Amino acid sequence: MTLRPPLRIPGITTLPPSAPGMRIGLFGGSFNPIHDGHLLVMEETMRRLELDALWVLVTPGNPLKNNSGLPPLAERVRAARARIRHPRVRVTGFEAEKGFAYTWQTIRFLTRTLPDRRFVWIMGADSLADFHRWERWRDIAAMVPIAVYVRPGAGRRALASRAAATLDHAQHDERTAPLLAYARPPAWIYLQGRQSTLSSSSIRNGAPPRQA
Incomplete structure (x- = not known):
């Protein structure tokens, strides 16, 4: 199992508090930088x-990207916490303290350590298109x-991707979104809604923001 050297930073790598039975969305990424498109996804998925x-x-x-220019964790x-105002959203870098290099390690740890929470992994459609490239993506699902x-x-x-085809039998109707946290995996849903053309790379390259 591949691990990074553990990195403990007080107040940064702490796992957020939770309680049994809570439905918790997990939204991972480099967030370099965090932007309104991320906030939109958070708001919409929390609501839906x-x-x-x-x-x-x-x-x-990100194991699939060049991280040489990535700002410190x-x-x-701190930048993400400064942008997010929703009282039920928490930002953490706890994966660094555990030395996790891949998403499957994070999810395995959380589901084993907190088995009485109902976790849902959240990703954008662009990530689904490349999901088959993720380490042990079938295990994640x-x-x-x-x-x-x-x-x-x-x-x-995304919907024509290898992962979508493999998990076609596990796709749930969008109208059942409030029940997804209770679904037995594999289970996934494709949510339509407000969109933003922003991306972290476009911001780093100086592109103007637009929403759809």
């Missing part, structure tokens, strides 16, 4: 899935329900 909380998991680095966590939120230009590619 009727979540009790949403944890923003700021990763030490603490800087990205077998551990938690997944909510996929529409992204401009990614819908067709």
Whole structure:
């Protein structure tokens, strides 16, 4: 199992508080930087899935990307906390303290450590399109329900992806979104809704914000 060197930063790598029975969304990423498109996804998925909380998991680095120019974890966590105003959203870099390099490690830890919470993994449609490239992606789908939120230009590619085809039998109707946290995995849903063309890379390149 691949692990990174553990990195403990008080107040940054702490796991958020929770209680048995809570429906908790897990929204992971580099957040370099966090932007209104991220906030939109958080707001919409919390509302549509009727979540009790949403944890923003700021990763030490994406295994599928070049992380050489990535700002320090603490800087990205603090920036995310400064932007988020929702009282039930918590930002953490706890994966760094555990030395986790992959999402499946994070989800396995949470579902084993907190088995009486109902976790839902949240991703954008662009991530679903590449989901088959994730380490042990089938295991991820077998551990938690997944909510996929529409992204401009990614819908067709996402729904025609290898992961979508493999998990076709496990797709739930969008109208059942409030029940997803209770579904037995594999289970996933594709959510249509408000969209933003913003991306972290476009912001770093100076692109103007637009919403759809």
